[in-house]
Amino acid sequence: MTDAAPAAAVSPNNPCPFLRALVANGYVGGHVVPLSKIAETITLASGETGAGKIKVWMETFGVAQMANGNPLKSFIFGAVLDELRNGPLDKHGAGSRILDVEAHVHEDEIVRLGTFGKNRPDGAGGMELGLNAKEIETYMAANLERAGDAARFYYPILMKGEWPVLLRIMGKGDGDERYLSVAEVKTLFVERRFPARIVARLPSPPAS
Numbered sequence: 001m002t003d004a005a006p007a008a009a010v011s012p013n014n015p016c017p018f019l020r021a022l023v024a025n026g027y028v029g030g031h032v033v034p035l036s037k038i039a040e041t042i043t044l045a046s047g048e049t050g051a052g053k054i055k056v057w058m059e060t061f062g063v064a065q066m067a068n069g070n071p072l073k074s075f076i077f078g079a080v081l082d083e084l085r086n087g088p089l090d091k092h093g094a095g096s097r098i099l100d101v102e103a104h105v106h107e108d109e110i111v112r113l114g115t116f117g118k119n120r121p122d123g124a125g126g127m128e129l130g131l132n133a134k135e136i137e138t139y140m141a142a143n144l145e146r147a148g149d150a151a152r153f154y155y156p157i158l159m160k161g162e163w164p165v166l167l168r169i170m171g172k173g174d175g176d177e178r179y180l181s182v183a184e185v186k187t188l189f190v191e192r193r194f195p196a197r198i199v200a201r202l203p204s205p206p207a208s
């Protein structure tokens with residue numbers, strides 16, 4: 001179990017690795033955040049343009065609107081990012097289990113994630129461990145199976161918005177060989193930091 005020192009403290013009741021990094025680095029606040037702010041920030045991080053940009057914006061807005069179980073309230077005030085735990089998106093241990101309920105990182109679970117991947121050319125002359133889309137599917141199925149009876153019928157739908165989206169945003173390479181780097185996943189969870197190429201897409205956070 002590891003707890004690296006992050007930039008800003010993030011509530012253990014925010015279980016999403018992507019949002020945790022956005023909060024830790026000051027791109028969004030850690031409590032009530034307008035849905036449009038979340039959608040806009042994630043759209044920028046995605047680097048999508050044109051129709052893809054609109055799609056990410058709308059999907060993110062929709063997910064954030066559902067996340068606290070009160071879509072009307074969220075629409076008006078925003079999503080409450082430190083009250084996501086036990087909300088409608090919480091899969092209660094049917095996910096990776098990299099973060100526990102106190103938001104401690106379990107590195108053995110990151111090692112387990114890596115066992116679903118392969119060593120791949122990293123585009124810079126080296127090799128690195130990573131998972132492509134197919135391997136991510138296998139990984140998510142294994143997570144559901146591990147959860148046994150605790151897995152609910154709609155979890156696979158929620159999961160489509162998690163690891164596959166992380167692959168889309170943070171993946172390296174193209175087509176079937178596009179992969180999610182296990183080292184970068186570790187940095188995201190443990191240090192709550194994005195790779196430099198994602199940071200470059202985001203506006204500088206306000207100085208605190």
Ligand code: HEM
Nearest residue numbers: 015016018064067084089090091095096097162163165166
């Ligand atoms: C494109 C943006 C996003 C990415 C890439 C992303 C990525 C992820 C990933 C990879 C997980 C799985 C963690 C695991 O299995 O251990 C996760 C979980 C979660 N995400 Fe996100 N997420 C995004 C946006 C959001 C938004 C907008 C919300 C709500 C405001 C949200 C709320 C959650 C919650 C509540 C969980 C916990 C689910 C669980 O307990 O299994 N995420 N996210």
